[in-house]
Amino acid sequence: MKVISIANFKGGVGKTTTAINLAAGLKKKGKKVLLIDVDPQANLTQSLGIIEEIEDSIYKVLRKEAFGENTKLTDVLITASGLDLIPSSLDLAGAELELASVYGREQILSQLIKPLKEYDFVFIDCPPSMGMLTINALVSSDYVLIPLQAEFLPLKGVRSFLKHFELVKKLNKKIKLLGFVLTKYDTRKKMNQQIKEDLEKEFSEDLVFTTHIRSNIALANAQEKGEDIFSYDKNSNGAKDYKELAREFLSKFK
Ligand SMILES: Nc1ncnc2c1ncn2[C@@H]1O[C@H](COP(=O)(O)OP(=O)(O)OP(=O)(O)O)[C@@H](O)[C@H]1O
Numbered sequence: 001m002k003v004i005s006i007a008n009f010k011g012g013v014g015k016t017t018t019a020i021n022l023a024a025g026l027k028k029k030g031k032k033v034l035l036i037d038v039d040p041q042a043n044l045t046q047s048l049g050i051i052e053e054i055e056d057s058i059y060k061v062l063r064k065e066a067f068g069e070n071t072k073l074t075d076v077l078i079t080a081s082g083l084d085l086i087p088s089s090l091d092l093a094g095a096e097l098e099l100a101s102v103y104g105r106e107q108i109l110s111q112l113i114k115p116l117k118e119y120d121f122v123f124i125d126c127p128p129s130m131g132m133l134t135i136n137a138l139v140s141s142d143y144v145l146i147p148l149q150a151e152f153l154p155l156k157g158v159r160s161f162l163k164h165f166e167l168v169k170k171l172n173k174k175i176k177l178l179g180f181v182l183t184k185y186d187t188r189k190k191m192n193q194q195i196k197e198d199l200e201k202e203f204s205e206d207l208v209f210t211t212h213i214r215s216n217i218a219l220a221n222a223q224e225k226g227e228d229i230f231s232y233d234k235n236s237n238g239a240k241d242y243k244e245l246a247r248e249f250l251s252k253f254k
């Protein structure tokens, strides 16, 4: 089992879209994948068609674990649009404060994920900020994957993220940067290519995924319909790009 946090402090860069469609792409390749939504916005949960507020969410399990009650993640596991999901709910926002005073607060999620050995990959969709929930995600993870919109000045946000990432490494020595995925990519824009080159220069070439995710309205429409891109429109550019990303992703684990 490999646990991967999908994170970036910048909002709207395609974290949730990547979590869903990379997971769906890997599932098509026969991998067993679990999605965990630790964002109180619950976009991942909603994008898989769960729109009503649910009581049995990750919030319930995190609280129980934090306060020493008997619990496990699979208590709230659901299958949504064919994908295994630990859903989020709006009340998860309260966890940031509630967990702040708990002993071992950074390790709560990590303890809960450990028994889930039957999965090949566990993806954690993080909120766009560094709080107790993101720290818990990163402490649980073997890798972090950073989606990045190929737009003006994204490197500033990345540098800030990596500064925090160094601090998290003190709590989780095994975590590694899996790489950057450029999203909402527009091949016609010179800026997009420039940003790719800047990233490769600042980090190393093998940390920037060769596959980039083009801007494709089908990805947004699929999310609105509560489906992954392969079920929504398997011939779209979004489906092609996420299929290719799944292939490249797997090649890193050979
Ligand atoms: N490649 C793409 N082409 C077109 N639209 C996209 C693409 N990727 C994501 N989107 C759309 O952009 C919006 C933001 O994407 P998403 O929710 O994945 O970002 P996020 O990083 O998870 O945001 P947040 O930080 O708020 O959690 C969504 O409406 C999504 O459907």
Ligand SMILES: [Mg+2]
Residues within 6 Å of the ligand: 015, 016, 017, 039, 043, 044, 125, 126
């Ligand atoms: Mg999101």
